[in-house]
Protein backbone atom coordinates (compact mmCIF):
# COMPACT_ATOMS: atom_id res chain seq x y z
CA UNK A 1 0.00 0.00 0.00
CA UNK A 2 1.29 3.44 -0.82
CA UNK A 3 1.56 6.13 1.78
CA UNK A 4 -1.01 8.25 -0.02
CA UNK A 5 -3.66 5.59 -0.03
CA UNK A 6 -3.02 4.77 3.64
CA UNK A 7 -3.65 8.28 4.88
CA UNK A 8 -6.52 9.06 2.52
CA UNK A 9 -8.41 5.98 3.73
CA UNK A 10 -8.15 7.22 7.34
CA UNK A 11 -9.42 10.69 6.59
CA UNK A 12 -12.40 9.60 4.48
CA UNK A 13 -13.28 6.96 7.05
CA UNK A 14 -13.70 9.60 9.70
CA UNK A 15 -15.58 11.98 7.46
CA UNK A 16 -18.06 9.43 6.21
CA UNK A 17 -19.02 7.49 9.27
CA UNK A 18 -19.57 8.33 12.83
CA UNK A 19 -18.24 5.12 14.27
CA UNK A 20 -14.72 4.13 13.42
CA UNK A 21 -14.32 1.05 11.27
CA UNK A 22 -11.78 -0.70 13.45
CA UNK A 23 -11.19 -3.61 11.07
CA UNK A 24 -10.19 -1.19 8.35
CA UNK A 25 -7.80 0.63 10.69
CA UNK A 26 -6.13 -2.64 11.64
CA UNK A 27 -5.92 -3.71 7.99
CA UNK A 28 -4.26 -0.42 7.14
CA UNK A 29 -1.81 -0.78 10.02
CA UNK A 30 -0.95 -4.36 9.08
CA UNK A 31 -0.25 -3.39 5.46
CA UNK A 32 1.91 -0.50 6.50
CA UNK A 33 3.98 -2.39 9.05
CA UNK A 34 4.58 -5.25 6.58
CA UNK A 35 6.24 -2.76 4.31
CA UNK A 36 7.92 -0.63 6.97
CA UNK A 37 11.19 -0.01 5.10
CA UNK A 38 9.48 1.32 1.98
CA UNK A 39 6.96 3.28 3.98
CA UNK A 40 9.85 4.93 5.84
CA UNK A 41 11.54 5.85 2.56
CA UNK A 42 8.26 7.25 1.23
CA UNK A 43 7.62 9.15 4.44
CA UNK A 44 11.02 10.79 4.34
CA UNK A 45 10.47 11.66 0.69
CA UNK A 46 7.14 13.26 1.52
CA UNK A 47 8.58 15.23 4.45
CA UNK A 48 11.46 16.52 2.33
CA UNK A 49 9.26 17.33 -0.66
CA UNK A 50 6.89 19.33 1.52
CA UNK A 51 9.64 21.13 3.39
CA UNK A 52 12.67 21.14 1.10
CA UNK A 53 12.14 24.83 0.38
CA UNK A 54 12.51 25.77 4.05
CA UNK A 55 15.48 27.89 5.01
CA UNK A 56 16.84 25.18 7.29
CA UNK A 57 16.92 22.43 4.67
CA UNK A 58 18.01 24.80 1.88
CA UNK A 59 21.10 25.72 3.88
CA UNK A 60 22.08 22.08 4.26
CA UNK A 61 22.49 21.55 0.55
CA UNK A 62 20.05 18.72 -0.08
CA UNK A 63 19.22 20.31 -3.44
CA UNK A 64 15.95 18.47 -3.83
CA UNK A 65 17.29 15.02 -2.93
CA UNK A 66 14.92 13.00 -0.76
CA UNK A 67 16.66 9.64 -0.29
CA UNK A 68 17.78 8.52 3.20
CA UNK A 69 21.47 8.38 2.23
CA UNK A 70 21.64 12.02 1.07
CA UNK A 71 19.50 13.07 4.00
CA UNK A 72 21.88 11.49 6.51
CA UNK A 73 24.93 12.86 4.74
CA UNK A 74 23.67 16.45 4.67
CA UNK A 75 21.53 16.87 7.78
CA UNK A 76 23.19 16.84 11.22
CA UNK A 77 21.76 15.28 14.37
CA UNK A 78 20.41 18.08 16.55
CA UNK A 79 18.99 18.71 19.97
CA UNK A 80 16.34 21.21 20.93
CA UNK A 81 19.07 23.69 21.82
CA UNK A 82 20.37 23.68 18.23
CA UNK A 83 16.91 24.46 16.87
CA UNK A 84 16.01 27.05 19.47
CA UNK A 85 17.09 30.09 17.41
CA UNK A 86 14.95 28.90 14.47
CA UNK A 87 11.93 28.19 16.63
CA UNK A 88 12.35 31.52 18.39
CA UNK A 89 12.29 33.35 15.07
CA UNK A 90 9.08 31.52 14.17
CA UNK A 91 7.57 32.46 17.54
CA UNK A 92 8.67 36.04 17.03
CA UNK A 93 6.62 36.20 13.86
CA UNK A 94 9.05 35.71 10.97
CA UNK A 95 6.63 34.80 8.21
CA UNK A 96 9.05 32.98 5.93
CA UNK A 97 9.44 29.21 5.65
CA UNK A 98 12.04 28.63 8.32
CA UNK A 99 11.72 24.97 9.29
CA UNK A 100 8.73 23.91 7.20
CA UNK A 101 7.44 24.69 3.71
CA UNK A 102 4.14 25.99 5.02
CA UNK A 103 4.80 28.50 7.81
CA UNK A 104 4.09 27.28 11.33
CA UNK A 105 1.13 29.00 12.98
CA UNK A 106 0.94 27.25 16.34
CA UNK A 107 3.55 26.49 18.96
CA UNK A 108 3.42 23.68 21.51
CA UNK A 109 4.91 23.94 24.96
CA UNK A 110 6.50 20.71 26.11
CA UNK A 111 5.90 19.84 29.77
CA UNK A 112 9.43 20.94 30.63
CA UNK A 113 9.62 18.74 33.67
CA UNK A 114 13.09 17.55 32.70
CA UNK A 115 14.82 20.84 32.00
CA UNK A 116 12.86 22.93 34.46
CA UNK A 117 11.13 25.09 31.89
CA UNK A 118 8.77 24.37 29.00
CA UNK A 119 10.31 24.23 25.53
CA UNK A 120 8.73 25.67 22.39
CA UNK A 121 8.14 23.15 19.58
CA UNK A 122 6.31 23.64 16.28
CA UNK A 123 2.79 22.26 15.86
CA UNK A 124 0.87 21.93 12.58
CA UNK A 125 -2.01 20.13 10.86
CA UNK A 126 0.21 17.21 9.87
CA UNK A 127 1.11 16.63 13.53
CA UNK A 128 -2.59 16.71 14.37
CA UNK A 129 -3.29 14.09 11.71
CA UNK A 130 -0.55 11.79 13.05
CA UNK A 131 -1.97 12.23 16.56
CA UNK A 132 -5.37 11.05 15.36
CA UNK A 133 -3.81 8.18 13.47
CA UNK A 134 -2.09 6.97 16.64
CA UNK A 135 -5.32 7.31 18.65
CA UNK A 136 -7.30 5.39 16.02
CA UNK A 137 -4.72 2.61 15.78
CA UNK A 138 -4.48 1.82 19.48
CA UNK A 139 -8.24 2.22 19.86
CA UNK A 140 -8.84 -0.33 17.11
CA UNK A 141 -6.67 -2.93 18.84
CA UNK A 142 -8.04 -2.03 22.27
CA UNK A 143 -11.60 -2.26 21.14
CA UNK A 144 -11.12 -5.79 19.87
CA UNK A 145 -10.27 -6.90 23.42
CA UNK A 146 -12.33 -4.45 25.46
CA UNK A 147 -15.23 -3.20 23.35
CA UNK A 148 -17.10 -0.11 24.45
CA UNK A 149 -20.46 0.89 23.05
CA UNK A 150 -22.11 4.27 23.13
CA UNK A 151 -19.97 4.97 26.13
CA UNK A 152 -18.95 8.10 27.86
CA UNK A 153 -15.44 8.60 29.17
CA UNK A 154 -14.43 10.24 32.41
CA UNK A 155 -11.38 11.95 31.03
CA UNK A 156 -9.24 14.05 33.32
CA UNK A 157 -8.07 16.33 30.58
CA UNK A 158 -7.25 19.99 30.94
CA UNK A 159 -6.22 22.81 28.75
CA UNK A 160 -3.21 24.92 29.58
CA UNK A 161 -3.40 28.66 29.37
CA UNK A 162 -3.00 29.56 25.74
CA UNK A 163 -0.82 32.56 25.19
CA UNK A 164 0.33 34.51 22.20
CA UNK A 165 3.99 34.62 21.31
CA UNK A 166 5.66 37.91 20.48
CA UNK A 167 4.87 37.26 16.83
CA UNK A 168 1.19 36.52 17.50
CA UNK A 169 1.32 32.73 17.28
CA UNK A 170 -0.85 30.72 19.65
CA UNK A 171 1.21 28.81 22.22
CA UNK A 172 -0.18 26.10 24.49
CA UNK A 173 0.77 22.60 25.54
CA UNK A 174 0.62 20.03 22.75
CA UNK A 175 -2.35 18.33 24.42
CA UNK A 176 -4.17 21.67 24.55
CA UNK A 177 -3.54 22.17 20.84
CA UNK A 178 -4.95 18.69 20.24
CA UNK A 179 -7.99 19.03 22.53
CA UNK A 180 -8.86 22.39 20.97
CA UNK A 181 -8.74 21.02 17.44
CA UNK A 182 -12.23 20.34 16.08
CA UNK A 183 -11.11 16.95 14.73
CA UNK A 184 -10.37 15.75 18.26
CA UNK A 185 -13.99 15.76 19.34
CA UNK A 186 -15.12 14.02 16.14
CA UNK A 187 -12.48 11.37 16.70
CA UNK A 188 -13.65 10.79 20.27
CA UNK A 189 -17.23 10.41 19.04
CA UNK A 190 -16.03 7.98 16.36
CA UNK A 191 -14.27 6.02 19.12
CA UNK A 192 -17.39 6.10 21.29
CA UNK A 193 -15.33 7.66 24.06
CA UNK A 194 -16.66 11.17 24.31
CA UNK A 195 -15.64 13.06 27.43
CA UNK A 196 -18.55 13.33 29.87
CA UNK A 197 -17.55 16.87 30.88
CA UNK A 198 -18.55 19.92 28.88
CA UNK A 199 -15.91 22.02 27.09
CA UNK A 200 -16.17 24.71 29.77
CA UNK A 201 -14.71 22.19 32.23
CA UNK A 202 -11.92 20.96 29.95
CA UNK A 203 -10.94 24.46 28.87
CA UNK A 204 -11.74 26.22 32.14
CA UNK A 205 -9.36 28.78 33.61
CA UNK A 206 -8.48 26.98 36.87
CA UNK A 207 -7.38 23.40 37.01
CA UNK A 208 -8.49 22.78 40.64
CA UNK A 209 -12.01 23.87 39.69
CA UNK A 210 -11.88 21.88 36.43
CA UNK A 211 -10.89 18.77 38.35
CA UNK A 212 -13.76 19.16 40.81
CA UNK A 213 -16.23 19.58 37.94
CA UNK A 214 -14.78 16.57 36.07
CA UNK A 215 -15.43 14.46 39.18
CA UNK A 216 -18.95 15.82 39.49
CA UNK A 217 -19.71 15.12 35.81
CA UNK A 218 -18.37 11.59 36.24
CA UNK A 219 -20.73 10.98 39.16
CA UNK A 220 -23.72 12.45 37.32
CA UNK A 221 -23.07 10.13 34.37
CA UNK A 222 -21.82 7.24 36.51
CA UNK A 223 -23.89 4.54 34.80
CA UNK A 224 -22.70 5.58 31.33
CA UNK A 225 -19.00 5.87 32.08
CA UNK A 226 -17.15 3.06 30.28
CA UNK A 227 -13.59 4.22 30.69
CA UNK A 228 -11.61 6.44 33.02
CA UNK A 229 -8.58 8.11 31.52
CA UNK A 230 -6.08 10.93 31.52
CA UNK A 231 -3.09 11.67 29.31
CA UNK A 232 -0.63 10.44 31.95
CA UNK A 233 -1.58 8.04 34.79
CA UNK A 234 -0.59 10.67 37.33
CA UNK A 235 -3.70 12.61 36.28
CA UNK A 236 -6.01 9.77 37.36
CA UNK A 237 -4.25 9.19 40.67
CA UNK A 238 -4.25 12.91 41.40
CA UNK A 239 -7.96 13.09 40.61
CA UNK A 240 -8.96 10.31 42.99
CA UNK A 241 -6.66 11.53 45.74
CA UNK A 242 -8.59 14.78 45.41
CA UNK A 243 -11.86 12.81 45.45
CA UNK A 244 -10.87 11.44 48.86
CA UNK A 245 -10.80 15.04 50.12
CA UNK A 246 -13.93 16.40 48.45
CA UNK A 247 -16.35 13.47 48.18
CA UNK A 248 -18.74 14.79 50.80
CA UNK A 249 -18.91 18.15 49.09
CA UNK A 250 -19.62 16.38 45.78
CA UNK A 251 -22.43 14.42 47.43
CA UNK A 252 -23.90 17.64 48.83
CA UNK A 253 -23.87 19.25 45.38
CA UNK A 254 -25.69 16.26 43.89
CA UNK A 255 -28.21 16.15 46.74
CA UNK A 256 -29.12 19.83 46.41
CA UNK A 257 -28.54 20.20 42.70
CA UNK A 258 -26.40 23.24 43.42
CA UNK A 259 -22.69 23.61 42.77
CA UNK A 260 -20.51 24.43 45.78
CA UNK A 261 -19.68 28.12 46.07
CA UNK A 262 -15.97 27.19 45.89
CA UNK A 263 -16.38 26.88 42.13
CA UNK A 264 -16.25 30.56 41.38
CA UNK A 265 -15.78 31.05 37.65
CA UNK A 266 -19.09 31.79 35.89
CA UNK A 267 -18.21 29.58 32.92
CA UNK A 268 -18.09 26.49 35.18
CA UNK A 269 -21.20 27.52 37.07
CA UNK A 270 -23.37 27.99 34.01
CA UNK A 271 -22.12 24.80 32.33
CA UNK A 272 -22.63 22.71 35.47
CA UNK A 273 -26.05 24.25 36.14
CA UNK A 274 -27.23 22.57 32.93
CA UNK A 275 -26.23 19.15 34.25
CA UNK A 276 -26.92 19.33 37.98
CA UNK A 277 -30.41 18.49 39.22
CA UNK A 278 -31.27 17.64 42.83
CA UNK A 279 -30.76 13.89 43.12
CA UNK A 280 -30.84 12.71 46.77
CA UNK A 281 -30.93 9.02 45.77
CA UNK A 282 -27.69 9.32 43.83
CA UNK A 283 -26.11 11.34 46.65
CA UNK A 284 -27.13 8.67 49.20
CA UNK A 285 -25.82 5.88 47.02
CA UNK A 286 -22.41 7.50 46.54
CA UNK A 287 -22.23 8.44 50.21
CA UNK A 288 -22.97 4.86 51.22
CA UNK A 289 -20.43 3.39 48.82
CA UNK A 290 -17.69 5.78 49.96
CA UNK A 291 -18.43 5.18 53.64
CA UNK A 292 -18.24 1.41 53.20
CA UNK A 293 -14.96 1.29 51.30
CA UNK A 294 -11.88 0.27 53.19
CA UNK A 295 -9.11 2.78 52.55
CA UNK A 296 -10.71 3.59 49.16
CA UNK A 297 -9.81 0.20 47.74
CA UNK A 298 -11.84 -0.44 44.56
CA UNK A 299 -13.22 3.12 44.51
CA UNK A 300 -13.39 3.41 40.72
CA UNK A 301 -15.50 0.32 39.91
CA UNK A 302 -17.75 1.15 42.88
CA UNK A 303 -18.40 4.64 41.59
CA UNK A 304 -18.64 3.65 37.91
CA UNK A 305 -20.22 0.20 37.65
CA UNK A 306 -19.92 -0.10 33.86
CA UNK A 307 -16.32 0.96 33.47
CA UNK A 308 -14.34 -1.42 31.26
CA UNK A 309 -10.79 -0.22 31.74
CA UNK A 310 -8.46 2.57 32.84
CA UNK A 311 -6.46 4.32 30.16
CA UNK A 312 -3.47 6.71 30.14
CA UNK A 313 0.30 6.61 29.69
CA UNK A 314 1.45 4.29 32.46
CA UNK A 315 5.05 3.52 31.52
CA UNK A 316 8.30 5.36 32.26
CA UNK A 317 7.94 8.02 34.92
CA UNK A 318 4.32 6.95 35.44
CA UNK A 319 5.15 3.48 36.77
CA UNK A 320 5.42 4.64 40.39
CA UNK A 321 1.70 5.53 40.27
CA UNK A 322 0.59 2.05 39.21
CA UNK A 323 0.32 0.72 42.74
CA UNK A 324 -2.08 3.46 43.74
CA UNK A 325 -3.95 3.15 40.47
CA UNK A 326 -4.44 -0.58 41.05
CA UNK A 327 -5.65 0.17 44.54
CA UNK A 328 -8.39 2.43 43.19
CA UNK A 329 -9.12 0.22 40.16
CA UNK A 330 -9.23 -3.17 41.94
CA UNK A 331 -9.45 -5.72 39.11
CA UNK A 332 -10.11 -3.33 36.23
CA UNK A 333 -7.60 -3.65 33.39
CA UNK A 334 -5.00 -0.89 33.24
CA UNK A 335 -4.06 -0.09 29.65
CA UNK A 336 -1.14 2.14 28.86
CA UNK A 337 -1.78 4.79 26.20
CA UNK A 338 0.57 5.47 23.30
CA UNK A 339 4.13 6.75 23.10
CA UNK A 340 4.93 10.17 21.79
CA UNK A 341 5.89 13.68 22.71
CA UNK A 342 5.11 17.28 21.91
CA UNK A 343 7.67 16.89 19.14
CA UNK A 344 5.83 14.01 17.47
CA UNK A 345 4.27 10.58 17.92
CA UNK A 346 6.22 7.35 17.79
CA UNK A 347 4.23 4.21 18.52
CA UNK A 348 0.86 2.78 19.46
CA UNK A 349 0.03 0.23 22.14
CA UNK A 350 -1.38 -2.61 20.07
CA UNK A 351 -1.18 -5.22 22.85
CA UNK A 352 -3.70 -3.82 25.30
CA UNK A 353 -3.96 -7.00 27.35
CA UNK A 354 -0.36 -6.67 28.55
CA UNK A 355 0.02 -5.09 31.99
CA UNK A 356 1.58 -1.61 31.88
CA UNK A 357 4.89 -2.94 33.23
CA UNK A 358 5.25 -4.95 30.00
CA UNK A 359 3.63 -2.47 27.61
CA UNK A 360 5.34 -1.91 24.28
CA UNK A 361 4.70 0.49 21.44
CA UNK A 362 4.66 -0.51 17.77
CA UNK A 363 6.14 2.22 15.60
CA UNK A 364 3.86 3.59 12.88
CA UNK A 365 6.23 3.91 9.92
CA UNK A 366 4.27 6.66 8.16
CA UNK A 367 4.08 9.24 10.96
CA UNK A 368 7.72 10.29 10.84
CA UNK A 369 11.16 9.11 9.83
CA UNK A 370 12.90 7.33 12.70
CA UNK A 371 16.53 6.58 13.45
CA UNK A 372 18.11 4.90 16.46
CA UNK A 373 21.49 5.43 18.13
CA UNK A 374 22.68 2.09 19.57
CA UNK A 375 23.57 2.40 23.24
CA UNK A 376 25.29 -0.92 23.84
CA UNK A 377 28.67 -0.38 25.44
CA UNK A 378 31.07 0.79 22.70
CA UNK A 379 28.38 0.37 20.07
CA UNK A 380 28.20 4.05 19.35
CA UNK A 381 29.97 4.05 16.03
CA UNK A 382 30.88 7.59 15.10
CA UNK A 383 30.93 9.25 11.72
CA UNK A 384 32.49 12.50 10.61
CA UNK A 385 29.92 15.06 9.57
CA UNK A 386 30.39 17.97 7.28
CA UNK A 387 29.27 21.29 8.68
CA UNK A 388 29.74 24.47 6.63
CA UNK A 389 32.22 22.88 4.21
CA UNK A 390 34.63 21.77 6.87
CA UNK A 391 34.75 18.51 8.83
CA UNK A 392 33.84 19.77 12.20
CA UNK A 393 32.40 17.13 14.35
CA UNK A 394 31.95 13.45 15.02
CA UNK A 395 28.46 12.08 15.45
CA UNK A 396 27.16 8.75 16.70
CA UNK A 397 25.94 6.63 13.79
CA UNK A 398 22.29 5.74 14.03
CA UNK A 399 20.56 2.78 12.38
CA UNK A 400 17.23 2.78 10.54
CA UNK A 401 13.82 1.68 11.81
CA UNK A 402 13.98 -1.80 10.34
CA UNK A 403 17.66 -2.31 11.24
CA UNK A 404 17.28 -2.28 15.01
CA UNK A 405 17.98 -5.49 16.94
CA UNK A 406 15.73 -7.21 19.44
CA UNK A 407 17.01 -6.85 23.01
CA UNK A 408 19.12 -3.76 22.30
CA UNK A 409 18.65 -0.25 23.69
CA UNK A 410 18.68 2.87 21.54
CA UNK A 411 18.29 6.60 21.75
CA UNK A 412 15.51 7.64 19.42
CA UNK A 413 15.81 10.30 16.69
CA UNK A 414 12.78 11.86 15.02
CA UNK A 415 12.29 13.55 11.68
CA UNK A 416 8.77 14.91 11.65
CA UNK A 417 6.23 16.60 9.42
CA UNK A 418 6.46 19.62 11.72
CA UNK A 419 9.99 20.88 11.06
CA UNK A 420 12.23 18.65 13.15
CA UNK A 421 15.00 16.90 11.24
CA UNK A 422 17.16 14.23 12.92
CA UNK A 423 16.08 15.51 16.30
CA UNK A 424 17.41 13.79 19.42
CA UNK A 425 14.37 13.40 21.59
CA UNK A 426 16.47 12.23 24.53
CA UNK A 427 14.47 9.05 25.21
CA UNK A 428 16.00 5.59 25.56
CA UNK A 429 13.95 2.66 24.27
CA UNK A 430 14.50 -1.10 24.11
CA UNK A 431 13.45 -3.15 21.11
CA UNK A 432 11.35 -6.06 22.39
CA UNK A 433 10.31 -7.54 19.04
CA UNK A 434 8.79 -6.73 15.69
CA UNK A 435 5.23 -6.38 14.52
CA UNK A 436 5.59 -7.46 10.90
CA UNK A 437 8.69 -5.44 9.99
CA UNK A 438 8.17 -2.51 12.35
CA UNK A 439 9.80 -2.64 15.78
CA UNK A 440 7.96 -2.74 19.10
CA UNK A 441 9.61 -0.52 21.66
CA UNK A 442 9.63 -0.51 25.41
CA UNK A 443 10.20 2.88 26.96
CA UNK A 444 13.28 2.71 29.19
CA UNK A 445 13.99 6.21 30.46
CA UNK A 446 14.99 9.69 29.48
CA UNK A 447 18.66 9.63 28.63
CA UNK A 448 19.64 12.71 30.58
CA UNK A 449 17.80 11.80 33.74
CA UNK A 450 20.75 10.25 35.42
CA UNK A 451 22.03 10.45 38.96
CA UNK A 452 25.76 10.55 38.57
CA UNK A 453 28.67 11.85 40.61
CA UNK A 454 31.68 10.09 39.15
CA UNK A 455 31.58 6.61 37.58
CA UNK A 456 28.08 5.84 38.86
CA UNK A 457 25.12 6.00 36.48
CA UNK A 458 21.60 5.63 37.73
CA UNK A 459 18.59 6.19 35.57
CA UNK A 460 15.10 7.22 36.48
CA UNK A 461 14.21 3.54 36.40
CA UNK A 462 16.98 2.66 38.89
CA UNK A 463 15.69 5.37 41.20
CA UNK A 464 12.16 4.04 40.89
CA UNK A 465 13.27 0.50 41.76
CA UNK A 466 15.24 1.72 44.78
CA UNK A 467 12.27 3.71 46.05
CA UNK A 468 9.94 0.74 45.56
CA UNK A 469 12.32 -1.48 47.50
CA UNK A 470 12.63 0.93 50.41
CA UNK A 471 8.95 1.77 50.42
CA UNK A 472 8.22 -1.88 51.21
CA UNK A 473 9.62 -1.28 54.71
CA UNK A 474 7.19 1.60 54.96
CA UNK A 475 4.31 -0.52 53.73
CA UNK A 476 4.56 -2.75 56.77
CA UNK A 477 3.68 0.34 58.76
CA UNK A 478 0.76 0.91 56.35
CA UNK A 479 2.37 4.10 55.14
CA UNK A 480 2.70 5.19 51.61
CA UNK A 481 5.28 7.10 49.59
CA UNK A 482 3.02 9.58 47.80
CA UNK A 483 5.71 10.97 45.55
CA UNK A 484 9.47 11.28 45.29
CA UNK A 485 12.31 13.06 43.60
CA UNK A 486 16.09 13.16 43.80
CA UNK A 487 19.10 15.40 43.54
CA UNK A 488 22.85 15.08 43.39
CA UNK A 489 24.30 17.22 46.17
CA UNK A 490 27.81 18.29 45.26
CA UNK A 491 28.03 20.94 47.97
CA UNK A 492 29.39 18.27 50.30
CA UNK A 493 32.71 16.53 49.80
CA UNK A 494 32.33 13.85 48.57
CA UNK A 495 29.02 14.50 46.81
CA UNK A 496 26.03 12.35 47.66
CA UNK A 497 22.55 11.40 46.47
CA UNK A 498 19.57 13.07 48.09
CA UNK A 499 16.17 11.40 47.83
CA UNK A 500 13.07 13.43 48.69
CA UNK A 501 9.97 11.60 49.92
CA UNK A 502 6.48 12.81 50.59
CA UNK A 503 4.72 10.25 52.77
CA UNK A 504 1.27 10.12 54.24
CA UNK A 505 1.21 10.20 58.00
CA UNK A 506 3.86 10.01 60.67
CA UNK A 507 6.56 7.37 60.44
CA UNK A 508 8.96 6.60 63.24
CA UNK A 509 12.61 7.60 62.92
CA UNK A 510 13.79 4.00 63.15
CA UNK A 511 11.74 2.96 60.11
CA UNK A 512 12.88 5.95 58.08
CA UNK A 513 16.53 5.33 58.99
CA UNK A 514 16.11 1.78 57.73
CA UNK A 515 14.41 3.10 54.56
CA UNK A 516 17.39 5.38 54.01
CA UNK A 517 19.83 2.47 54.35
CA UNK A 518 17.69 0.39 52.04
CA UNK A 519 17.65 3.14 49.39
CA UNK A 520 21.42 3.35 49.52
CA UNK A 521 21.79 -0.42 49.15
CA UNK A 522 19.21 -0.59 46.36
CA UNK A 523 21.31 1.34 43.84
CA UNK A 524 23.07 -1.73 42.56
CA UNK A 525 24.97 -0.10 39.70
CA UNK A 526 28.60 -1.25 40.03
CA UNK A 527 29.92 2.32 39.72
CA UNK A 528 27.78 3.45 42.63
CA UNK A 529 28.54 0.48 44.86
CA UNK A 530 32.32 0.71 44.37
CA UNK A 531 32.33 4.50 44.82
CA UNK A 532 30.34 4.19 48.02
CA UNK A 533 32.71 1.53 49.35
CA UNK A 534 35.72 3.82 49.01
CA UNK A 535 33.72 6.87 50.08
CA UNK A 536 34.10 8.56 46.69
CA UNK A 537 30.36 9.08 47.07
CA UNK A 538 29.05 10.04 50.50
CA UNK A 539 26.18 8.39 52.40
CA UNK A 540 22.80 8.72 50.73
CA UNK A 541 20.47 11.21 52.37
CA UNK A 542 16.72 10.72 52.70
CA UNK A 543 14.80 13.94 53.20
CA UNK A 544 11.15 13.77 54.15
CA UNK A 545 9.10 16.70 52.91
CA UNK A 546 5.83 18.14 54.19
CA UNK A 547 2.47 16.93 52.85
CA UNK A 548 1.52 19.00 49.84
CA UNK A 549 5.09 19.71 48.69
CA UNK A 550 4.60 17.89 45.37
CA UNK A 551 1.35 19.77 44.88
CA UNK A 552 3.41 22.98 45.20
CA UNK A 553 5.75 21.67 42.50
CA UNK A 554 2.77 20.94 40.27
CA UNK A 555 1.38 24.43 40.92
CA UNK A 556 4.78 25.89 40.04
CA UNK A 557 4.69 24.16 36.64
CA UNK A 558 1.10 25.16 36.02
CA UNK A 559 2.15 28.75 36.71
CA UNK A 560 4.77 28.41 33.95
CA UNK A 561 2.01 27.49 31.48
CA UNK A 562 2.17 23.70 31.78
CA UNK A 563 -1.06 21.69 31.91
CA UNK A 564 -1.92 18.97 34.37
CA UNK A 565 -2.60 16.73 31.38
CA UNK A 566 1.07 16.62 30.51
CA UNK A 567 2.61 16.91 33.95
CA UNK A 568 5.40 14.53 34.85
CA UNK A 569 6.92 14.81 38.32
CA UNK A 570 10.59 15.72 37.96
CA UNK A 571 12.35 12.68 39.34
CA UNK A 572 15.81 14.16 39.32
CA UNK A 573 16.25 17.82 40.05
CA UNK A 574 19.38 19.31 38.57
CA UNK A 575 20.97 22.74 38.75
CA UNK A 576 18.78 24.02 35.88
CA UNK A 577 15.75 23.46 38.04
CA UNK A 578 16.51 25.77 40.94
CA UNK A 579 12.96 26.67 41.79
CA UNK A 580 11.86 23.04 42.23
CA UNK A 581 14.93 22.31 44.33
CA UNK A 582 14.10 25.33 46.45
CA UNK A 583 10.51 24.12 46.97
CA UNK A 584 11.77 20.69 47.98
CA UNK A 585 14.45 22.01 50.34
CA UNK A 586 12.17 24.54 52.01
CA UNK A 587 9.72 21.82 52.92
CA UNK A 588 12.05 19.27 54.46
CA UNK A 589 10.85 18.15 57.89
CA UNK A 590 13.35 15.39 58.65
CA UNK A 591 16.52 14.08 57.12
CA UNK A 592 18.51 10.88 57.56
CA UNK A 593 21.93 9.74 56.35
CA UNK A 594 22.58 6.17 55.40
CA UNK A 595 24.77 4.04 57.62
CA UNK A 596 24.86 1.21 55.08
CA UNK A 597 28.26 0.31 53.56
Ligand code: AMP
Nearest residue numbers: 110111315316338339340341342443566
Ligand atom coordinates in the same frame (compact mmCIF):
# COMPACT_ATOMS: atom_id res chain seq x y z
P1 AMP B 1 6.05 16.18 26.71
O1 AMP B 1 6.08 16.34 25.27
O2 AMP B 1 6.76 17.23 27.43
O3 AMP B 1 4.70 15.96 27.29
O4 AMP B 1 6.84 14.87 27.09
C1 AMP B 1 7.13 13.83 26.20
C2 AMP B 1 7.93 12.80 26.92
O5 AMP B 1 7.07 12.04 27.79
C3 AMP B 1 8.54 11.76 26.02
O6 AMP B 1 9.73 12.21 25.40
C4 AMP B 1 8.79 10.63 27.00
O7 AMP B 1 9.94 10.83 27.76
C5 AMP B 1 7.56 10.73 27.90
N1 AMP B 1 6.53 9.80 27.37
C6 AMP B 1 5.61 10.02 26.44
N2 AMP B 1 4.88 8.92 26.18
C7 AMP B 1 5.36 7.96 27.00
C8 AMP B 1 5.06 6.60 27.21
N3 AMP B 1 4.06 5.97 26.59
N4 AMP B 1 5.79 5.94 28.14
C9 AMP B 1 6.77 6.55 28.83
N5 AMP B 1 7.11 7.82 28.65
C10 AMP B 1 6.43 8.53 27.76
